[in-house]
Amino acid sequence: MSNEAVVHAHGAVATHEGHGDHHHEHHHHETFITKYVFSQDHKMIAKQFLITGMVWAVLGGLMSVLFRLQLGYPDATFPWLEDILGKWAKGGRITQEAYYALVTTHGTVLVFFVLTAGLSGTFANFLIPLQVGARDMASPFMNMLSYWFFFAASIVMLSSMFVETGPFSGGWTAYPPLSALGDASPGSKTGMDMWLISMALFVVSSLLGGLNYIATVLNMRTKGMSMTRLPLTIWALFFTAVLGVLSFPVLFSGFILLIFDRNFGTSFYLSDIFINGVGALPNEGGSAILYQHLFWFLGHPEVYIILLPAMGMVSEILSVNSRKPIFGYMAMIGSLFAIAILAFLVWAHHMFVTGLNPFLGSIFVLLTLLIAVPSAIKVFNWLTTLWRGNIRFTPGMLFAIGFVSLFISGGLTGIWLGNSALDIHLHDTYFVIAHFHIVMGVASMFGMFAGIYHWFPKMYGKYLNNTMGYIHFWVTLAGAYLIFWPMHYEGLAGMPRRYYDYSIWESFKQFVELNRFISTVAMIVFAVQLLFLFNFFYSIFKGRKVTSLNPWGATTLEWTTPINPGHGNWVGEIPEVHRWAYDYGKDGKEFIAQTTPVGADESEHH
Amino acid sequence: MATTTTATTTKLWGGGKSPFNVEYGKLMMWYFLMSDAFTFGAFLISYGTIRFSTNGWPDPNEVFKSFPFAPEGVNAPLVFVSIMTFILIISSVTMVLAVHAGHNMDKKGVVKNLIWTIIGGLAFLGCQAWEWTHLHHEGAWWGSNPFLNADGTASSTNFTNYFFTITGFHGFHVFSGVIINIVMLIMTLMDKFEQRGHYLMIEKAGLYWHFVDLVWVFVFTCFYLV
Numbered sequence: 165m166s167n168e169a170v171v172h173a174h175g176a177v178a179t180h181e182g183h184g185d186h187h188h189e190h191h192h193h194e195t196f197i198t199k200y201v202f203s204q205d206h207k208m209i210a211k212q213f214l215i216t217g218m219v220w221a222v223l224g225g226l227m228s229v230l231f232r233l234q235l236g237y238p239d240a241t242f243p244w245l246e247d248i249l250g251k252w253a254k255g256g257r258i259t260q261e262a263y264y265a266l267v268t269t270h271g272t273v274l275v276f277f278v279l280t281a282g283l284s285g286t287f288a289n290f291l292i293p294l295q296v297g298a299r300d301m302a303s304p305f306m307n308m309l310s311y312w313f314f315f316a317a318s319i320v321m322l323s324s325m326f327v328e329t330g331p332f333s334g335g336w337t338a339y340p341p342l343s344a345l346g347d348a349s350p351g352s353k354t355g356m357d358m359w360l361i362s363m364a365l366f367v368v369s370s371l372l373g374g375l376n377y378i379a380t381v382l383n384m385r386t387k388g389m390s391m392t393r394l395p396l397t398i399w400a401l402f403f404t405a406v407l408g409v410l411s412f413p414v415l416f417s418g419f420i421l422l423i424f425d426r427n428f429g430t431s432f433y434l435s436d437i438f439i440n441g442v443g444a445l446p447n448e449g450g451s452a453i454l455y456q457h458l459f460w461f462l463g464h465p466e467v468y469i470i471l472l473p474a475m476g477m478v479s480e481i482l483s484v485n486s487r488k489p490i491f492g493y494m495a496m497i498g499s500l501f502a503i504a505i506l507a508f509l510v511w512a513h514h515m516f517v518t519g520l521n522p523f524l525g526s527i528f529v530l531l532t533l534l535i536a537v538p539s540a541i542k543v544f545n546w547l548t549t550l551w552r553g554n555i556r557f558t559p560g561m562l563f564a565i566g567f568v569s570l571f572i573s574g575g576l577t578g579i580w581l582g583n584s585a586l587d588i589h590l591h592d593t594y595f596v597i598a599h600f601h602i603v604m605g606v607a608s609m610f611g612m613f614a615g616i617y618h619w620f621p622k623m624y625g626k627y628l629n630n631t632m633g634y635i636h637f638w639v640t641l642a643g644a645y646l647i648f649w650p651m652h653y654e655g656l657a658g659m660p661r662r663y664y665d666y667s668i669w670e671s672f673k674q675f676v677e678l679n680r681f682i683s684t685v686a687m688i689v690f691a692v693q694l695l696f697l698f699n700f701f702y703s704i705f706k707g708r709k710v711t712s713l714n715p716w717g718a719t720t721l722e723w724t725t726p727i728n729p730g731h732g733n734w735v736g737e738i739p740e741v742h743r744w745a746y747d748y749g750k751d752g753k754e755f756i757a758q759t760t761p762v763g764a765d766e767s768e769h770h
Numbered sequence: 771m772a773t774t775t776t777a778t779t780t781k782l783w784g785g786g787k788s789p790f791n792v793e794y795g796k797l798m799m800w801y802f803l804m805s806d807a808f809t810f811g812a813f814l815i816s817y818g819t820i821r822f823s824t825n826g827w828p829d830p831n832e833v834f835k836s837f838p839f840a841p842e843g844v845n846a847p848l849v850f851v852s853i854m855t856f857i858l859i860i861s862s863v864t865m866v867l868a869v870h871a872g873h874n875m876d877k878k879g880v881v882k883n884l885i886w887t888i889i890g891g892l893a894f895l896g897c898q899a900w901e902w903t904h905l906h907h908e909g910a911w912w913g914s915n916p917f918l919n920a921d922g923t924a925s926s927t928n929f930t931n932y933f934f935t936i937t938g939f940h941g942f943h944v945f946s947g948v949i950i951n952i953v954m955l956i957m958t959l960m961d962k963f964e965q966r967g968h969y970l971m972i973e974k975a976g977l978y979w980h981f982v983d984l985v986w987v988f989v990f991t992c993f994y995l996v
Binding site for chain 1: 781783784785786788789790792793794795797798801802804805806808809810811812813816819820823824912913914926927928931932935939
């Protein structure tokens with residue numbers, strides 16, 4: 165393209181932005197539909213992602229409460245269960261099919277709908293334009309489509325729970341042959357078809373969103389906002405988007421092959437199979453392990469898609485509330501980059517015991533353990549940011565510190581699991597459940613809560629209630645450790661995942677009381693999340709009003725917008741940036757906003 | 771202070787401008803193509819994995835040897851697919867000419883070359899439809915493979931499974947490309963790009979079209995040559 169055309173194209177964009185400003189002053193033109201439903205404002209789309217994610221978090225969390233009820237009280241019957249679940253809880257006890265369906269849907273929903281769409285969908289949408297200094301995303305229309313594809317995926321997934329044969333029940337990883345053969349289990353029939361349709365829609369949503377996030381971060385930064393002046397949230401969300409754009413298509417390929425295996429008589433993943441009651445199948449020549457490779461090529465980057473946004477937000481929140489610059493800004497970017505690269509090179513550590521060549525396994529052990537290096541860099545940088553800081557323990561800050569705690573605890577067990585020899589013992593036990601729930605599940609949830617508490621004033625112009633926030637934090641933190649810490653012991657004792665009833669096993673009878681304890685804590689923690697939801701929705705309407713532009717005394721651009729920014733974010737010109745995002749406690753000033761020009765007597769950081 | 775400001779704004783990555791000197795749509799198209807390359811990469815690597823873990827595989831010279839309107843039993847290995855490939859590559863050339871004409875704001879040139887590109891795409895799809903129909907008449911489809919391995923032993927169905935899935939997925943991309951090109955043609959005829967003052971959209975459609983051609987080179991190599 166000629167430079168003239170570029171300039172011209174930018175001219176066109178600029179006039180469009182000008183229009184955005186103009187639009188801001190004429191709010192009454194917006195109808196309910198364009199403002200709240202088919203909105204193209206990134207802030208509204210972020211809220212749509214967040215609230216849809218919350219609905220899924222409640223459903224997914226409720227599922228875990230139900231199957232924990234079975235694990236904690238395997239012999240008891242609860243008549244009210246039959247009232248709400250019908251034939252899935254005959255006689256007040258969850259059936260085996262229902263148990264597996266609950267476990268599977270809990271995993272799928274929490275990983276994809278809550279911690280991918282609900283986390284990076286919310287905060288990439290909300291923070292990228294605000295923190296890089298843009299009116300909106302590069303393509304607001306595609307951004308809107310991204311949400312509605314996610315919504316469609318949600319509807320299909322939700323519907324799958326109401327089909328006669330039940331939702332998919334073969335585990336969130338959907339390994340064939342169980343997922344490929346409708347005859348294999350009730351959950352592998354219609355429920356699995358809907359699961360695949362839902363996930364395909366989700367991949368489209370993630371692609372549309374990811375392309376937008378990348379293009380916005382690269383192209384739409386305001387004047388002076390060089391890449392090394394970006395807040396770490398933006399770097400993390402950028403790498404998250406790159407991971408998603410490059411790994412979801414591989415999962416998509418794997419799903420297409422699975423759809424053909426299910427419906428069109430192919431044998432991509434199938435070979436030499438005998439089904440009880442059906443007989444020998446003609447399929448020959450396929451490989452079930454091929455699916456595992458395709459799945460985990462997404463599956464592993466996916467855990468970083470979940471974790472990186474939390475890391476980015478935690479970095480920002482720790483720095484703001486320690487009133488100190490983030491320690492090792494460039495090292496933070498470097499370690500994010502290293503994690504993003506390594507994310508693509510470690511997938512087979514999920515497959516050590518599936519028949520992978522042991523020599524190949526040893527290479528994946530090396531690459532897996534290498535991730536400890538950038539992870540440790542990040543942890544030390546967070547701790548040194550806190551070190552001798554002037555810490556303000558806001559609920560957001562507490563959740564950020566909680567994230568660091570959980571990331572350390574869960575990360576250390578990752579070093580155990582990354583060894584292929586140890587994995588022979590630990591694979592598919594409760595040790596694995598404990599590891600990934602702490603390091604990826606709960607830690608990322610903490611990152612999300614930190615983000616919500618910290619940016620709620622920007623989202624709604626109100627504060628969340630602090631007292632409820634503190635209760636929410638302490639119960640959730642204590643609860644997370646009380647639930648998952650004992651699971652390490654169960655796993656080391658060899659207790660496998662995904663069993664329906666452990667009390668009938670001589671080896672695991674000793675854990676009946678412990679399982680009951682875990683279930684009890686899980687219910688308490690779930691109840692406290694409802695308290696948080698109450699706080700959230702109550703505060704939107706009745707919360708304490710934000711009266712100053714910059715309540716946390718932060719340096720970044722989102723706090724230079726009006727308290728309730730309209731579509732277009734800034735009234736008038738977008739501010740120019742003159743410094744990095746972490747000038748806290750510099751030259752005797754508490755903080756210096758990014759928009760403040762570098763003074764004559766001041767040395768520039770970069 | 772003023773000098774600092776000037777220094778930062780002239781930097782390519784300093785913000786306030788696109789570091790690659792492109793508008794966002796083209797950047798997104800590049801990232802989309804990277805993503806799509808991973809989709810096709812996953813398909814072709816799966817194909818390779820299964821093929822090399824299988825004892826035998828049919829010989830493409832034996833499978834793809836027929837030609838439209840030629841008598842039954844003609845032995846013209848890979849002749850037809852070579853013509854298909856040639857058509858697709860020529861359509862890439864006409865796409866380049868359309869993009870070039872767009873740079874020169876030459877509406878007539880854009881229209882002419884877009885029409886040629888659309889014809890090329892449709893011709894390729896027609897050829898593929900004939901080839902699929904022919905193979906189907908020979909008994910090949912998803913889940914059924916009438917061809918023997920090169921060494922005469924019975925073959926698994928994965929030869930046809932992968933052939934139809936991957937060439938079908940590629941054909942779907944060609945089809946989408948033709949639709950995109952038709953939309954571009956209509957927009958050109960309606961003077962949309964003349965009004966905008968640039969033919970950037972043609973360039974983005976061109977990127978997609980070249981990518982689809984490039985993918986065909988790999989698909990062609992994997993299924994017909996090796």
